[in-house]
Amino acid sequence: MGHRPITLSDIALRLNFSIVTISKALRDHPDISPKTTKLVKSAAKEMGYTPNLMARGLSARKSHTIGVVVPKIAHFFFGSIIESIYKVAFDNNYEIILMVSQENAEIEKKHIQTLMAMKVDGIIISITQETKDYDIFETVRKRSVPLVFMDRIPEIEDINIVRVCDREGAFKAIEHAINLGYKRIAHFAGYDDINIGKLRYQGYAEAMEKYQLPIHPDWVVRGGFGDKYGYEAFMKLYNENNLPDLIFCVTYPVALGVYQAARELNIKIPDDVDVICFGNAKVQNFLNPPLSCIDQPTEQIAERSMEILLENINNPEESEKREIIVPTDLILRGTCISYNKP
Amino acid sequence: MGHRPITLSDIALRLNFSIVTISKALRDHPDISPKTTKLVKSAAKEMGYTPNLMARGLSARKSHTIGVVVPKIAHFFFGSIIESIYKVAFDNNYEIILMVSQENAEIEKKHIQTLMAMKVDGIIISITQETKDYDIFETVRKRSVPLVFMDRIPEIEDINIVRVCDREGAFKAIEHAINLGYKRIAHFAGYDDINIGKLRYQGYAEAMEKYQLPIHPDWVVRGGFGDKYGYEAFMKLYNENNLPDLIFCVTYPVALGVYQAARELNIKIPDDVDVICFGNAKVQNFLNPPLSCIDQPTEQIAERSMEILLENINNPEESEKREIIVPTDLILRGTCISYNKP
């Protein structure tokens, strides 16, 4: 069965034109007369022609393909971002080559190399939590492959960045809580050697300082970004008999861990301990009580990243680097909406 | 500053070998002496050589690339499957080209065409809810591109299939509930013109019949697979004053909608109405009460799909089609674990 795929040459033979004419006609090149163009296109369709994108890319030195590297994918934040990136790419006639680094810096490096080997026209990346060696990004720059960092940003100079305003988002949330009447506010803070961990803590700290509230050191619990860590952190404070009135979680999985621990300990949210977190996910609506949060507009992050990348692809010269900071929104649901502590 | 990428020819020039020798050495071809191989490899590394995968693919007629098409991605089930597919691909030195059809049959068709144009070595697909026209799959077959259908299966003959045993999974869940003492069991059933909708209903119906329980027609509510539909279906039964003792939801988002409606109506789960659903997601652990479900082992689905596809890629001749049915597990958490109705 496996008929050899139809090529330009097949169409050329059939129509008694040269390969070049066929190639041009198919791409609506102004050289070719409308009549010929029409003829060629209909023949191509009839014969079931599909262009060979590898050949086209090799010849044209342009793959019309964008590489995207993210740490994981079965996660609401990245899942939404990726979905939006795909939409923008589709609208702009680009294909996406998605790579998943699995939070592993080695794999990440390999993926970037593969993407360059595939001759993608540009790369969007959210780095892993453990990425410390930034040489590979230097290599990318040397090869002049346009590059945009998204959300998880390394500390290097002169790069394109799209991120949420973590500091301000955290600040707004804590200020809101303080205005409600909260004073005893803890922060489950992740690590501080990654930008989101550091900046969210800063926002928290600034708000506390502005209203002259003490930051109890035991209430800034570090350790991770997942539900397990949220669970353990809550248990720790509980066992130390040191529960605060409100917990600000660095990510929503951390808040999930808090919900779980609270349920097991029969501690009521929001009455006994209230919760708010950074990061929005649809499922927060279905928790009991629905979880309030600082929303990171994934669609905007994706769109702006693609926008800058496409700009860089189309103007390889004008290489002024951009830093886009997307604003956050406070989304109030069933937590952190009133203060009713003794 | 955009140095032209290093090619085989650059290395050949430097080492005074022919291009072919370099090419072979880099791929550990037995023709080449170990000494030369070593020399070439170190030179390549030093010069920062990266192979051009488009050129290699064009020449070798093999892209070492697999196309994957799914309806969506920011969804736990597909997200997990994709993540596993990426892992298997990585271990087997294949790259994944992921396409998202957004539940749109037109886009799906375009994606499949693009994948063929990119000369992927094979395709794994989960079709959209609205895919009715199966011509494109015939085209894929004609071009002898290996193809595996995963989870969402069209009704055509002689294809590779990997899916969960929906019927049996549903049956097991309902049987479990009946053994607990449940009799008044409703089913929020999605649509029945897609395999998962039809088969899950069948499992439900068979269990009810086996234990000679009546299927109240009003209790089989059709309409969709999302949380909105779950919410509305619950509200409908409530307004009709016709709530059952247990609701079996066709997907977990439907169950989320039920949780939301119940909370708003102040109806207690599992005491007033109990719930179980098809489909597992981590977040179910964090609901109150934690939601029991029929687990679809995403890792296995992904692994088996890749396995069959790779088999087909490596033995293009032996084209006997396979149908893999992956077993489900009943995962009991905080719902559907006891019967305590009046």
Next chain:
DNA sequence: CTGAAAGCGCTAACAT
């Protein structure tokens, strides 16, 4: 408007 020539970077056959 059309086409002939050259080459993108690589690999597979066939020498040597």
Next chain:
DNA sequence: ATGTTAGCGCTTTCAG
């Protein structure tokens, strides 16, 4: 063990 020849399918000059 190494090299020569011939493409893969397409696009980009450049001539007609």
